[in-house]
Amino acid sequence: MIILDNYFIVINKLDEQTVLVEVKYGVDIDSEKSQLANDVIEENMSSDYGMIINRKAEYSIVPLDDYKILNRIENLKAIAIVKHNHPIGLPVKTEQKLFKGKLEEFTFIDDAKTWLNSILK
Numbered sequence: 397m398i399i400l401d402n403y404f405i406v407i408n409k410l411d412e413q414t415v416l417v418e419v420k421y422g423v424d425i426d427s428e429k430s431q432l433a434n435d436v437i438e439e440n441m442s443s444d445y446g447m448i449i450n451r452k453a454e455y456s457i458v459p460l461d462d463y464k465i466l467n468r469i470e471n472l473k474a475i476a477i478v479k480h481n482h483p484i485g486l487p488v489k490t491e492q493k494l495f496k497g498k499l500e501e502f503t504f505i506d507d508a509k510t511w512l513n514s515i516l517k
Contacts, residue, residue, distance in 0.1 A: 399440045405433050413445045413516045414509060421453035427461040434465055446474040446512035448505060459486050463494040474498040474515045476508030 399415075400407040404423040408416040415437050419425060437447070466472060474497050477488065486494075488501040498515055502508040 400433065400436045404429055407433060407437060409440055410448075410509065412442065414448065414512055415441060415445060416448045416450060416505070418450045419453060419455045419457075421455065423453075423455045425455060425457040425462065427458070427465065430457075430462045430465045434469060438469060438471070441471060444471050444473050444516060446476065446516055447472060448476045448478060448508045448512065450478045450505060452478075452480050459491065459494060463491075467494075467496045472497060474500075474512055476512050477501045478503065478505050478508050 397409045398406065399409050404420055404425070406418045406420070408418075410416055417433070417437075423429075466475070475495060477491065477499065479501055488499070492499045500508075500511055502511065
């Protein structure tokens with residue numbers, strides 16, 4: 397179920413514990429856009445949840461600003477990053493240090509969802 401599709405992002409609620417986020421090509425994600433997207437997610441997730449960030453399009457982001465926002469969300473327990481062949485974001489080891497919850501990198505969305513399900517049991 398799509399909960400947000402605007403000029404910079406598409407957010408799908410896959411189930412009660414999983415949200416899939418895809419930033420659109422060429423977008424610059426600043427703290428205002430990150431806050432808006434995460435506010436919408438929080439409004440639609442009623443309990444602890446995990447986020448799959450599908451980095452299939454090239455875009456820019458300031459990871460430190462983004463993780464400040466993500467770390468304030470108490471119900472967000474894990475992030476699965478699906479990386480493609482784009483140099484978006486920091487190395488996973490660095491992102492793991494920035495996020496207070498669990499964070500892993502995957503090649504496929506299905507693998508990311510399986511991992512999140514195991515974390516959120």
